[in-house]
Amino acid sequence: xxxxxxxxxxxxxxxxxxxxxxxxxxxxxxxxxxxxxxxxxxxxxxxxxxxxxxxxxxxxxxxxxxxxxxxxxxxxxxxxxxxxxxxxxxxxxxxxxxxxxxxxxxxxxxxxxxxxxxxxxxxxxxxxxxxxxxxxxxxxxxxxxxxxxxxxxxxxxxxxxxxxxxxxxxxxxxxxxxxxxxxxxxxxxxxxxxxxxxxxxxxxxxxxxxxxxxxxxxxxxxxxxxxxxxxxxxxxxxxxxxxxxxxxxxxxxxxxxxxxxxxxxxxxxxxxxxxxxxxxxxxxxxxxxxxxxxxxxxxxxxxxxxxxxxxxxxxxxxxxxxxxxxxxxxxxxxxxxxxxxxxxxxxxxxxxxxxxxxxxxxxxxxxxxx
Numbered sequence: 001x002x003x004x005x006x007x008x009x010x011x012x013x014x015x016x017x018x019x020x021x022x023x024x025x026x027x028x029x030x031x032x033x034x035x036x037x038x039x040x041x042x043x044x045x046x047x048x049x050x051x052x053x054x055x056x057x058x059x060x061x062x063x064x065x066x067x068x069x070x071x072x073x074x075x076x077x078x079x080x081x082x083x084x085x086x087x088x089x090x091x092x093x094x095x096x097x098x099x100x101x102x103x104x105x106x107x108x109x110x111x112x113x114x115x116x117x118x119x120x121x122x123x124x125x126x127x128x129x130x131x132x133x134x135x136x137x138x139x140x141x142x143x144x145x146x147x148x149x150x151x152x153x154x155x156x157x158x159x160x161x162x163x164x165x166x167x168x169x170x171x172x173x174x175x176x177x178x179x180x181x182x183x184x185x186x187x188x189x190x191x192x193x194x195x196x197x198x199x200x201x202x203x204x205x206x207x208x209x210x211x212x213x214x215x216x217x218x219x220x221x222x223x224x225x226x227x228x229x230x231x232x233x234x235x236x237x238x239x240x241x242x243x244x245x246x247x248x249x250x251x252x253x254x255x256x257x258x259x260x261x262x263x264x265x266x267x268x269x270x271x272x273x274x275x276x277x278x279x280x281x282x283x284x285x286x287x288x289x290x291x292x293x294x295x296x297x298x299x300x301x302x303x304x305x306x307x308x309x310x311x312x313x314x315x316x317x318x319x320x321x322x323x324x325x326x327x328x329x330x331x332x333x334x335x336x337x338x339x340x341x342x343x344x345x346x347x348x349x350x351x352x353x354x355x356x357x358x359x360x361x362x363x364x365x366x367x368x369x370x
Contacts, residue, residue, distance in 0.1 A: 260274060
């Protein structure tokens, strides 16, 4: 069964799947290019992307910019498909990384972990990537649209992230398990919030559902609700092309449902991760000694933090889980084997077809009327 297309402005992804950006170093050029080659939108995570650069401690700004540009160039050599970057608003060097991505001609900039209120001001005359904020409420989408009107540039699309997502979450701890904040409730809310702005600008502002989307049947469900596409991350960790270490991927394979926990991140946001010895030590009140050479997150007070989130995630990416931990979505425990990206997309297509009932004439592009 052929999946519908995802249209964002003049850019068309052959399948309505955005691979979620995963840091630190989990989605780089390897995974992003593989997804793009299968017709989805591959996304490089910018957070501490320069971790492998020799001057990351002495000059983190230049190291991260250099690494981001290099990863985008590597991905371009590996694919002719659509590529994006995920740049968190909370990053200390947010604006520098946005400018670097624009200079490299990236197709999309996805931005969450805060509201990217002034993102359009960085757009240049030559390269104008599609700007896609990540929100967790209709109110946030409305605020951004009103703010961006001052720049004469409404969002090109929205990702609406629900409470089953992995990594840092845009919801308050008490909202994560509240029935009124499920993705099924948030998608219609954001669709309704953007509708007046679509009428105003005379074009579609597609809404992409994220957080707990795991199967082709899930894709079908959210497209039927009016979403133009979905963002998936957890499924892509369990692929051969994912840029994480084998030990990182094995943590997904080993996880039980009880292992998936909500943590309080040093950056001031709740997060979802796979429990391990490192997180148990933090829970016991143990402080992992560190010095902060990066100051990578504006909201992180390293003087009060029990550990360095950047160092912990870097160690996890490298496979040293005794000195770090693994972020994951709520469905990570369902992962039971590694696949290639091609195999995963084929599986999702089969599941989508089964959910659709394999009816003919249901393969048209999914987008709102422009």
